[in-house]
Amino acid sequence: MRASCISKTYGEGLIKLIGKRYGLLTIVQDVGVKKKNRLVKCRCDCGRTKTIQLRSLKSQNTRSCGCLRDGKIGALNRTHGMKGTHKQHPLYLVWRGIKTRCFNPRCKAFKTYGARGITICAEWKDDPVAFAAWCLEHGWKPGLTIERIDNDGDYEPSNCEFISKSENTIRRLRREQRDREHFYILAALSMAA
Ligand SMILES: [Zn+2]
Numbered sequence: 001m002r003a004s005c006i007s008k009t010y011g012e013g014l015i016k017l018i019g020k021r022y023g024l025l026t027i028v029q030d031v032g033v034k035k036k037n038r039l040v041k042c043r044c045d046c047g048r049t050k051t052i053q054l055r056s057l058k059s060q061n062t063r064s065c066g067c068l069r070d071g072k073i074g075a076l077n078r079t080h081g082m083k084g085t086h087k088q089h090p091l092y093l094v095w096r097g098i099k100t101r102c103f104n105p106r107c108k109a110f111k112t113y114g115a116r117g118i119t120i121c122a123e124w125k126d127d128p129v130a131f132a133a134w135c136l137e138h139g140w141k142p143g144l145t146i147e148r149i150d151n152d153g154d155y156e157p158s159n160c161e162f163i164s165k166s167e168n169t170i171r172r173l174r175r176e177q178r179d180r181e182h183f184y185i186l187a188a189l190s191m192a193a
Pocket of ligand 1: 024044045046047048064065066067068089
């Protein structure tokens with residue numbers, strides 16, 4: 001790990017660090033120095049607080065309280081052995097769901113996502129923290145679902161919004177109704193021809 005971060009830390013005004021954000025973590029309190037490491041108390045977007053070494057925040061080794069596993073772990077490869085000791089952040093599960101729909105042909109929904117060319121942007125693909133941070137900044141709350149604005153577009157910042165589950169159902173029914181109408185019109189046209 002990058003030990004060079006420590007020396008920089010000591011010179012800084014600590015007050016300035018309060019409120020600073022690293023991934024899902026916001027520094028709320030300076031806890032002091034222990035074994036030459038500055039410790040800070042952080043509040044995670046999931047609601048929990050945790051005391052963390054400042055240098056691991058700065059080196060981006062720690063970007064959540066543990067509720068959101070960081071990209072490096074290769075979460076998709078671990079789908080079967082996932083017996084996490086800590087609870088996962090709901091947005092981690094959302095991210096994993098998107099990746100499954102887009103990339104796993106054995107997933108039932110793959111035919112309406114990956115098989116139709118729907119994918120997830122490079123920024124989010126291997127980085128659940130970047131994805132979760134964007135969601136939280138753009139109004140995601142528990143109970144809301146992520147929706148692609150253009151149904152043929154990808155999971156990317158310009159094409160995503162959050163809606164309630166009931167709104168999601170209404171839109172899906174409306175889409176199905178429209179598809180059925182198109183089908184009948186086409187059928188009628190082909191009979192008339
Ligand atoms: Zn958390």
